[in-house]
Amino acid sequence: MPEAIEPIPKEFRTCPVDPRFPNQNQTRYCYNSYLKFHRCKKVRGEDFEACQYFRKCYKSLCPNDWVSKWDEQVAEDRFPGNI
Incomplete structure (x- = not known):
């Protein structure tokens, strides 16, 4: 008999879907998040x-x-971006 499987934590492991960025290419989403982090910081x-x-x-x-x-x-x- 298999052991009980632990539930997956509710925290996300990656970013949620953003309709501004296509799912096939996450490069812009990556770069934009990097810029926004440094601006916010x-x-x-x-x-x-x-x-x-x-x-x-x-x-x-x-x-x-x-x-x-x-x-x-x-x-x-x-850095070439506008921080």
Whole structure:
């Protein structure tokens, strides 16, 4: 007899569907979430709940290589996006 399966936590593991971004290509959604996180962090601080939402989105959508490259560029003040 199989053991009882634990319920899945109600927290989302990735971002919810956003009709502005097609499901087939999440690149824009990833980049937009990264920009929104850094803009929010600049205005409200990193611990603000809305900022954490954008952080979770870009962490789940963006490839790690992109994020590390963008973080490097932000630290060196040469990121091409408007933060």
